[in-house]
Amino acid sequence: xxxxxxxTSTELAAQGSEAxxxxxxxxxxxxxxxxxxxxxxxxxxxxxxxxxxSLALNAEHRQAITAAxxxxxxxxxxxxxxxxxxxxxxxxxxxLQFTTDVPAFLKGLIVLEELFIAAYLAAAQEFSILGEVxxxxxxxxxxxxxxxxxxxxRFYAVEAGLIAGPPNDVAFQxxxxxxxxxxxAELKRLGFIGGGGxxxxxxxxxxxxxCWTRSSxx
Numbered sequence: 231x232x233x234x235x236x237x238t239s240t241e242l243a244a245q246g247s248e249a250x251x252x253x254x255x256x257x258x259x260x261x262x263x264x265x266x267x268x269x270x271x272x273x274x275x276x277x278x279x280x281x282x283x284s285l286a287l288n289a290e291h292r293q294a295i296t297a298a299x300x301x302x303x304x305x306x307x308x309x310x311x312x313x314x315x316x317x318x319x320x321x322x323x324x325x326l327q328f329t330t331d332v333p334a335f336l337k338g339l340i341v342l343e344e345l346f347i348a349a350y351l352a353a354a355q356e357f358s359i360l361g362e363v364x365x366x367x368x369x370x371x372x373x374x375x376x377x378x379x380x381x382x383x384r385f386y387a388v389e390a391g392l393i394a395g396p397p398n399d400v401a402f403q404x405x406x407x408x409x410x411x412x413x414x415a416e417l418k419r420l421g422f423i424g425g426g427g428x429x430x431x432x433x434x435x436x437x438x439x440x441c442w443t444r445s446s447x448x
């Protein structure tokens with residue numbers, strides 16, 4: 231599927247059947263909440279390692295990642311306040327370098343942010359098929375922030391000489407997944423859910439403060 235292709239309701243229904251039937255709003259937001267809990271957890275681990283000297287992030291990196299973690303926490307809080315129940319709040323880290331080596335962290339963060347963007351694109355499409363107009367708006371509002379995170383990660387990676395090209399290198403975000411279930415499956419495939427690496431647990435909202443009210447996304 232190209233980055234700009236939109237699936238028809240018939241195509242989406244067929245693909246949903248392949249994955250065990252079309253997802254409900256509850257299932258979609260449960261998966262999205264799981265992804266947000268993971269994002270808060272892995273960014274928190276990176277910041278903790280930066281504080282103790284295990285990850286050589288500079289002050290600007292830490293400021294940007296702290297802000298991103300707070301935004302992911304705001305997303306999680308909104309989703310759970312709306313009834314979402316994460317599938318798990320315990321995650322695995324397949325490679326310890328992800329939070330101890332700056333090149334591995336920045337490159338890995340780009341991959342994850344592209345996954346999150348694609349998950350929200352898939353969610354917006356599924357919500358549209360379900361006729362859930364407000365949830366389409368919420369998915370696009372959150373997904374656009376994930377795109378900010380991707381550009382920031384690419385900026386620092388370009389600055390470090392790890393990748394080439396401009397940080398904002400796409401006109402259309404990539405629609406990687408047919409549905410949100412596929413995004414959850416990708417997190418599992420990458421070893422971040424149920425993998426054999428070191429375990430991490432979602433730390434709770436107190437470590438990622440944010441300023442958010444429901445009216446902010448209405």
